Amino acid sequence: MKYFTVLKAMTRKEIIEKMRYWPNTLTGVVVFYIVFLLLFFGAKRLMGGQPAFGQTIEGLIVGYLLWLFTLQAYSNFTNFITREAQWGTLEQLYMSATSFGWVLAARIFANFLVFNIYMTGSMLVLAMVTTGRYLNLDIVSLVPLVILTIAGVYGFSFLMGGLAMVFKRVSNSLQILNFIFIGLIAAPLDKYPFLKFLPLSQGTSMINEVMTKGASIADFPLTDLLFLVSNSFFYLGLGFLGFKLLERTAQRKGLLGHY
Numbered sequence: 197m198k199y200f201t202v203l204k205a206m207t208r209k210e211i212i213e214k215m216r217y218w219p220n221t222l223t224g225v226v227v228f229y230i231v232f233l234l235l236f237f238g239a240k241r242l243m244g245g246q247p248a249f250g251q252t253i254e255g256l257i258v259g260y261l262l263w264l265f266t267l268q269a270y271s272n273f274t275n276f277i278t279r280e281a282q283w284g285t286l287e288q289l290y291m292s293a294t295s296f297g298w299v300l301a302a303r304i305f306a307n308f309l310v311f312n313i314y315m316t317g318s319m320l321v322l323a324m325v326t327t328g329r330y331l332n333l334d335i336v337s338l339v340p341l342v343i344l345t346i347a348g349v350y351g352f353s354f355l356m357g358g359l360a361m362v363f364k365r366v367s368n369s370l371q372i373l374n375f376i377f378i379g380l381i382a383a384p385l386d387k388y389p390f391l392k393f394l395p396l397s398q399g400t401s402m403i404n405e406v407m408t409k410g411a412s413i414a415d416f417p418l419t420d421l422l423f424l425v426s427n428s429f430f431y432l433g434l435g436f437l438g439f440k441l442l443e444r445t446a447q448r449k450g451l452l453g454h455y
Contacts, residue, residue: 198293199302206306207297210374214310225318232323237373252409254331257323259381261316262400264346266377268311269346271370273353276303277360286361287452302356306351337413339408348428349377351435352395353374358442362451395431398424 214221236256280286290296324330352373359366382398392398402424405411415423446452 199298202292202294202299203305205301206302207309210306210310214314221314225315228264228315228319229322232319233326235260236323236327250406253327253329255404257320257327257329257331258404258407259400260323261320262342262381262396262403263378264316264319265342265346266349266381266396267286267374268315269349270353270356272307272311273300274305274356274360274366274370275351276307277357278364278366281361290452298337308346311404331407332410334406334412336408337411338403341399341403341406341413342369343397344424344428345403346394346428348399348431349397351431351433354432354435354439355442358439358446361446362442362449392423393427394422395427398427 236253277286280289292299294439318330356366356370356373359369377396379393380391381400383391383394383400384395385392385397385401392401398420402416402420405416406413
């Protein structure tokens, strides 16, 4: 019961913050929509109607949405650790009735759910209305593919969270990761197949097939699905291992109680 209580509290907190500070929430939607407009019209003009992210308008929309998923996955988690450390409440979370790992899991779930309902949902509708291109929204296929694709990104999120515990400020490293993830999302697997061993690339290609070409998850070879699962959980496990090692370093040096 206590685990469900933590999960419910984290979700409720996310919803209350987004509603109470609605001007900030609305501003975030507007800013990301402006970024999409600049990307769409700029790429269309400079590249003769051939935008990046798959060389089609539909591919551009899919790539941009996946970038939002990715941005939410790795930056918000790290910002959560940094903010709790600044407020002096990080150590209190370790004294929770549940383990700190469950607190983090509840935070990840709540943030993923709320962010993607209001932000990614809004961007999807606005992008399709703006471009006049409507994508195939096969929820049964998209939900597991998105979760598996983003799981690998959370490995980097855990690693950056651990670094934030020890070094406190890692914002510049987040910016570097941002550019790397954009490159991985836009990576052409047909030209460079070896890129599928990196995070995001394989999952992005499969999601693009579903949303732009009407494929379903059942159409993909079992080997591709197994590769996506193993690839994502490899990076997730590697990142979590790094987080635990850095967490022990922070505990040993007494860094949890102060910023």
